[in-house]
Amino acid sequence: MMATAMQLRFSREDEDFRAEVADWLSANLGGEFACVRHRGGPGDEHMYVEERKAWEQRLAEGGWTCIGWPEAWGGKDASIEQQVIFNEEYARAGGPGRVGHIGETLTGPTLLAFGSEQQKQRYLPGIRAGTDLWCQGYSEPSAGSDLAAVRTRAEFDADSQEWRITGQKVWTSLAHESDYVFVLARTDPEDKGHRGLGFFLLPMAQPGITIRPIKQLTGTAEFNEVFFDGAVCSAEDIVGQPGDGWRVAMGLLGFERGVSTLGQQMLFQTELDEIVRIARENGAARDPVLRQRIAEAHIGLRTLRYNSLRMLSGGDDGSLSREAMIYKLCWSSWHRNLGKLAMDVLGPDAELLDGGPYELNRLQSLFLFTRADTIYGGTNQIQRNIIAERALGMPREPRGEN
Amino acid sequence: MNFSFTDEQLMLAESARGFLGEHAGSEQVRRAMVSDAGMDLPLWQKLSTEMVWQGILVPEKVGGLGLGMVETALVMEQMGQSLAPLPLAACCQSILALRAVPDSEHCRELLSGLAEGQVVSLAHTAARPHWGAEGVAVTAVREGESWRLNGEARFVPCGHGAETLLVVAATNPGMALFSLPADQAGLLLSKAPTLDQTRPMAAAILTDAVVSADNCLSADWAESLAVVLDLTRILVGADQVGCAQASLDHSIQYVSERVQFGRTIASYQAIKHKAADMMVKVECARSLMCYAACVADEWLAGAASTRELAEAARMLASSAGDAAFFCAGTGIQLHGGVGITEEYDIQLYFKRAQATAGYLGRPHEHRETIASLLLDDGDSHAA
Secondary structure (H helix, E strand, O other): OOOEEEEEEEOHHHHHHHHHHHHHHHOOOOHHHHOOOOOOOOOOOOOOOOHHHHHHHHHHHHHOOOOOHHHOOOOOOOOOOHHHHHHHHHHHOOOOOOOOHHHHHHHHHHHHHHOOOHHHHHHHHHHHHOOOOOOEEOEOEEEEHHHHOOOOEEEEOOOEEEEEEEEEEOOOOOOOOEEEEEEEEEEEOOOOOOOOOEEEEEEOOOOOEEEEEEOOOOOOOOOEEEEEEEEEHHHHHOOOOOOOHHHHHHHHHHHHOOOOHHHHHHHHHHHHHHHHHHOOOOOHOHHOOOOHHHHHHHHHHHHHHOOOOOOOOOOOOOOOOOHHHHHHHHHHHHHHHHHHHHHHHHHHHHHHOOOOOOOHHHHHHHHHOOOOOOOOOHHHHHHHHHHHHHHOOOOEEEEEOO | OHHHHHHHHHHHHHHHHHHHHHOHHHHHHHHOOOOOOOOHHHHHHHOOOHOOOOHHOOOOOOOOOOOOOOOHHHHHHHHHOOOOOOOOOHHHHHHHHHHOOOHHHHHHHHHHHOOOOOEEEEEEOOOOOOHHHHOOOOEEEEEEEEEEEEEEEEEEEHHHEEEEEEEEEEEOOOEEEEEEEOOOEEEEEEEEEOOOOOEEEEEOOOOOEEEEEEHEEEEHHHHHHHHHHHHHHHHHHHHHHHHHHHHHHHHHHHHHHOEOOOEEEEHHHHHHHHHHHHHHHHHHHHHHHHHHHHHHHHHOOOOOOHHHHHHHHHHHHHHHHHHHHHHHHHHHHHHHHHHHOOOOHHHHHHHHHHHHHOOOOOOOHHHHHHHHHHHHHHHHOOO
């Protein structure tokens, strides 16, 4: 029989790499770091921040930050498969939510693609070492799905030879804890939409920046509003030219090639496993309707896996394949439904908290926080527009004047 | 890990698309489906000599191509897109059945016949009310050097056009597989009119049909029956992916031409979002198709467990069955009034979607099987 090229399994070399990752994690993710296992994920990002910062440096010492970066900048030049494996093993071991992930997955690749030599020298080593944390300044109160509507202004002050940033960003996670922020701001007040934008790198510790946490329906606050009032950005710290910001910003969104999706699915699997365990314990497993929904959840999660594998097996050009275009809509809807399934499997117990004043258990937190999944990073409605327009070639939505 | 097709596989899919596009367009399909045979037998002749898809699953040593389920799934997907009434799925199912019996000269003869384009259909169930082992309604009693068969089988794919029938019979307590020539005394084969006219079915009634011991291909076939049905579910799933994709394609074409209120209705978000949901279902089902076809190839090579195969087949059957019905049903809605006319093809896909989603289990039954793997075993992880 001719061997089919479709392979369900990873290669021998990749499995060796997997063992190396797993060994390192099991040797290091204990002791002082035992408390961070399984913590700090979405919905829990405000927890154990100091310990997770220290963990970031431990990872860096072991050579496990930025593994997809080129060796010249301290990475391992890891293949897509290896990055997938790393993320899978990290999740399997209960590795905590990465406080360094914005720097590693967004700032770093952006600077590698668009940054000046000086910017690379200045910023990449701190990200690689796990010492410099980054947050992102994209969304604004009036620029959510319509990112090109940003109003934050960047003005070049000829006297001081510095940029001055004024405006407001929102939904910035870990703003308090971050050392730097990248900001999309308008360099030319005359231009509208995606023209006349710039991409700026700023230190957070400065008088022109004020942070205000946003309390969520879970009672916790992971996101912040960040106010810029003449915040300073040095002349060397604009990425690309004034007016290039949109191109850089869109490039950045393309870098997340989905290597973390299998790790994310590993977390989803632990959530589903817990629901299955409870269903078997409390008798929900005998309810025919819940059986259908649990099976559907299982099939849905496996579908996400094979969607990802198809997406990751696609071209290396970073262009959005059909599978990549459906991915956000699929996982967010699946996860939101899982939250509701968790409540229905818990039955009456879903209503009772672990403690006062508002101490949610993991599944209650899942239920509430997954309502955000179908909104952030492009709402389901925006995702459907993208699918219809880019994948199916249907007409674009009409744009308003402003 | 690799989840992309080889160039050869992509070429196979492309040539299938081309061949069926040329020879099995809407007009040809409609003509064949209402013919007496209910299928396009001249086209089957042409296909089996020029394209040789019926040989894909037949091992090379008996004259086949010796390829696998991934290749088969790619061709089946195109069959679902075209709706061509051809006995390809029926023959693939029979090949899989014959690959699950002990080697014998008779079995090799049947396989080489299949590789040459002979039609062989599997008669396994009366499906009253269930598919699978409990639906088997033929009994076989051993009488010295021969066997006597009685009972009925329904849903025999293309059975009225078959030269040979493979019949599953209960031997109490076991299950056996027999081969019967279509002109066997005591066998009455007749075409059964179907809601979906593109997948012709026959009924077989056996009244004291006596066959020799050589015709008993396996006397221990209960487990194989379950496996062959799971493998068949993967063929059907691929057909459903094609049916869903075609429903989407036809709908996009229609809404892009239809103008109301001064613009194409494709420009309305209500339509775009429906189309997006259709594409999501198609691609999700296609991902499971790739997975299930790989697992099937691994199973055939002895590298995957029967449980893995069952899980993969049921996941695909649930997902692709729902996807095809959703896409075809939504497709009718997007077509508006013309969607319910005979003239437009979307109604043919709608019927195909319903027929395939009811064949070998309905989607909720497949999900119940998954639920029982997850919830009723000692093991909470289906591997």
